[in-house]
Amino acid sequence: MKDTPMYIPTFEDMLEAHARIQPYIRRTPVRTSDYLNELTGAELFFKCENFQEPGAFKVRGASNAVFGLDEEQAAKGVATHSSGNHASCLSYAAMKRGIPCNVVMPRTAPQAKKDTVRRYGGKITECEPSTSSREETFARVQAETGGDFVHPYNDHRVIAGQGTCAREFIEQTDGLDAVVAPIGGGGMISGTCLTLSTLAPDTQVIAAEPEQADDAYRSFKAGYIIADDAPKTIADGLLVPLKDLTWHFVSNHVSEIYTASDPEIIDAMKLIWKHLRVVMEPSSAVPLATILKNPDAFKGKRVGLIITGGNVDLDRLPWTL
CATH class of the missing domain: 3.40.50.1100 (Rossmann fold)
Incomplete structure (x- = not known):
């Protein structure tokens, strides 16, 4: 099996992608919550990619x-x-x-x-x-x-497409101090880095990862890719390792990677369901979980969180397992 040859997508690739995919995607809304702002001490903006027709940013x-x-x-x-x-x-x-x-x-x-x-x-x-x-x-x-x-994330076409989310996000919020997104293989984070490095270079890009699948965190600290073969976490969408193309963006543009435990992820998921009143999957709750765990890093800032997906099994909710 061969991956797509290494080609680093550009800001222009993202713009072309946005024009190409307009008929097939939704410009998803951004939601806020006074309660979650008070709880975290930050001004939080949630980009609801779970509202895409297939239920995810991908x-x-x-x-x-x-x-x-x-x-x-x-x-x-x-x-x-x-x-x-x-x-x-x-x-x-x-x-x-x-x-x-x-x-x-x-x-x-x-x-x-x-x-x-x-x-x-x-x-x-x-x-x-x-x-x-x-x-x-x-x-x-x-x-x-x-x-x-079409690789799930280590593909320049995919990364350029994912970068369109950050373009909309910045336009919808009039600027952010930081954007926090979940990280597994790194497709969304890479697209976010691609777009913001040109469109909003002062906006930090921060990745959020489950403690029980923290290979991106360990890679980030070590300076090279560390891949786990079969991690286990409630955040089932974040089980895959970084690859060369996504590592390029993570190693060059991500400011920090924070982790959260499965119980912390579940607690954050409950908070979002209750106070934003939107259905989202455990992987999407990792950004809020890491903000709650590291409040000093976000206090007083305008912070965007990407709710990456909403395809949850309603018969197997994580707090009932």
């Missing part, structure tokens, strides 16, 4: 990749591996273009995410919940289908 990068294919490539469809949201969003984009989509998903992925993939016409092949099993299974699937490999 529709941006997926749509950019799918609609950027020429007709010959598109005829063979697309293929990927994903724990859920990228699979859903790529299936959605492929459905909109009318091309096949094959995805490899861990057998332990939430049923809600599998259902979403199938609803959009994606074909699922299951694998064991480890990076090695995921990549080995995908190599077989891609060889059989010939689909264009």
Whole structure:
């Protein structure tokens, strides 16, 4: 299996992506909460990417990749591996273009995410919940289908698409002191870095990660990529390691990475459900959890948080397990 060749996307790539994907995405709203502002001592702005049609920000990068294919490539469809949201969003984009989509998903992925993939016409092949099993299974699937490999995050087309979220965010808030987003493989963080380094260079980009899957944090401190094969955390969307392209953005542009425990993530998730009144998944609660854990780093600042997805299994809420 070959990843997309190393090409570092530019601000112009992000602008082109935003124009390309406009018919297939929503300009998601930004929500605030007086209670959460008082609780944290910061002025918080929540960008609700859970309101995208497939329920996650990844529709941006997926749509950019799918609609950027020429007709010959598109005829063979697309293929990927994903724990859920990228699979859903790529299936959605492929459905909109009318091309096949094959995805490899861990057998332990939430049923809600599998259902979403199938609803959009994606074909699922299951694998064991480890990076090695995921990549080995995908190599077989891609060889059989010939689909264009759209990596969940280590793909310049995907990163350029994800960067469109930060462009909207800055426009909707008249500027922010910091933007905090979850980090797994680093697609959203990389897109945020790509956009803000040009559009708002004084805005800090801060990553938020589960303690039980903290390879990005350890990589950031060590200065090189440290990859875990099969971490376990309630934040199931953040189980994958950084790759060379996302590491470029993380190592050069991210100001800090903070971590939070699973109980802290669940508590933050409850707060957002209660006070913002929006449905979001555990991975999306990690930014608020890290702000609550490190209040001095954010006190008195205008802070943007990206609610990355809302595809939660309502029959298996984390506080009921």
